[in-house]
Amino acid sequence: MxxxxxxxxxxxxxxxxxxxxxxxxxxxxxxxxxxxxxxxxxxxxxxxxxxxxxxxxxxLTDAHAHLSFLNAASLLDLTKLTAEAHVLETVKVARLLLDHGYTSMFSGSSARLHTDIAIRDAINAGDIPGPRLLAATQQMTVTGGFGDLGREGVFASIMLDGPDAFRDACRTAARAGVDIFKIVPSAPGSGPDPLAEDTAMTDAEVAAVCEVARQRHRRVAAHARSAEAVKMCARHGVDMIYHATLADDEAKDMLEADKDRVFIAPAMGLPYARLRDADSYGVPTDDFTRARATKEIETVSVNMAELRERGVRVLPGGDYGFKWNPHGKNARDLSMFVECFGFTPLQAIQSATEWGGQLMSPGLGLGDELGxxxxxxxxxxxxxxxxxxxxxxxxxxxxxxxxxxxxxxxxxxxxxxxxxxxxxxx
Ligand SMILES: [Zn+2]
Structure with missing residues (x-):
């Protein structure tokens, strides 16, 4: 040895x-x-x-990774790639993330159903370098939900309507070998408030996903910004709640009551980088987007500080993999936890290591032995x-x-x- x-x-x-x-x-x-x-x-x-x-x-663990997003300006740009080229590019990302100290990645969705799975299996076989990876589905949303990019040639999102459609997609994904079902229960709202958020999925749809997950020993991760979407996730046992932007007191009480099971990742990398870096990447930012990003960071900062105080595990992982928020910058999330959410550096490290290990372990078939x-x-x-x-x-x-x-x-x-x-x- x-x-x-x-x-x-x-x-x-x-x-x-x-x-x-x-x-x-x-x-x-x-x-x-x-x-x-x-x-x-x-x-x-x-x-x-x-x-x-x-x-x-x-x-380090990243709790919201998109290895196959390839630093695209928009997910629609990925439609130009063949599946073969897509996998080869994702191989490079896997190595890059390990080069940056990330030994574990919890996927926040794959651009194609089989991409995360193929990369995970190649890493586990020792064929390519990369972090321990839990593979996710594409983002599964409803017609009109966040991530509805239309159906023409799009593969990074799938639109499903009704619990049977979600059940079918989850069973198919479990058969393919994913570890995580990624759903999108909320949708941007309308009106003057830039942070307005609707709830797009129904209780029955979220329940159907969680039911299949329990039967097949998979995890569920959800993009949930509206208060109702957060509560829906908490009610049905979603494992990882992303954003939780507008969590109200009732939602926070539910998360606190379930703090030994549930994880939160605010995934603030995109708005944070939008305000600071987007121009330098040649990505235009209009006034509405700027106002939304500013308000989002303010709101989420207050909520995450409160959730941490209540003992809820809040983890870094900030949607890296877009043009203005590229792979490899992931540890900026830890600095953001200190700057915006009031974590000490040691607490930020704990969230990316001890809690990251707790997030990863069940999906890896491990006990308390990582992080x-x-x-x-x-x-x-x-x-x-x-x-x-x-x-x-x-x-x-x-x-x-x-x-x-x-x-x-x-x-x-x-x-x-x-x-x-x-x-x-x-
Ligand atoms: Zn994401």
Missing amino acids: TASLFTNVHVIDGTGKAPFAAEVLVKGNRIAEIARAPKSIKAPDATIIDGGGATLMPG QVREGYLADLLLVDGDPSQEIDILQDRDRFLAIMKDGVFHKAPPSDPIAQQQAAE
Whole structure:
């Protein structure tokens, strides 16, 4: 069995606790032993990795990933791609995300039914590098729901009407091998309020999806912005609620009552980048879109801070994969959690690691063994040049990852002497 001993590292274990100096031994694909300084570990057969004071932390999880969106300006642009070219491009994204320290991705929808599945299976077989991936369906909505892009040549959304249609689509997707059914219960509203939001799916439709999910041991993720859509998801047992933009007190009470089961990901990457970066990507932003993004960030910031206080697990994952919000920027979500939602850096890291592990584990067939630097846990580890508990932004810089390990194997091998290499580069 291969063994690696990290010495001279500061461990951020992912639980929100302060970093501590330690040595960490990895054997096979597990963290075998952790010794807090001044204790040390005797492992004569292990390869020693002298961290030179760098930080060792769990790999990151993105809770709302779209690997197959390929940084398109619009999902309609993807219709120009053949399925074959689409898969090949998505292979590159899978590698890029692991290069950026993401060892787990929970898909927020696949552009085509089989794309996430094929990428997941190739990663698991060791054929291509990439994060642990839970594969989703395309976004399933109703006629007129958010994501209704019309039916002509469109594959990134499917329009279904009535519980039988949803049941049929979910059974077909389960047979194909997806892990996650992605639904879109809400739709943009009308009127002067830029955040106005309607509820598009019915209780019976959401219930049908959740029923098939329970029977087939799949997860349900939902794009739910209206208060009623959030409550509908909570009522029927949706596992991951995205956005939750207009969650009212009743919705928050329901989420709090179910906090040991449900996860929330506000997915603010798109509006955040819309206000800051869209121009530089040549994506025009009209006044309405700007007003909507501004109000959305304000509203969601208040709601997410409150949900965190109530003990609900709020996770990063911000719809990366669009032209102005490209893949690889994903860790900007952690900075946003600190800047907008009042998380401390350690809390933001906890949400992307410990809670990310809790989100992923059931779909991976795992117990409590992912997302922490803890004895017995799977060795998904990042060796970071610097201390992200002081400077959360450094997680956005892939060059700060001195080493990236997934399942006990280095995706990015450590330099033989991290500090010497660092100094040489300066
Ligand atoms: Zn999304």
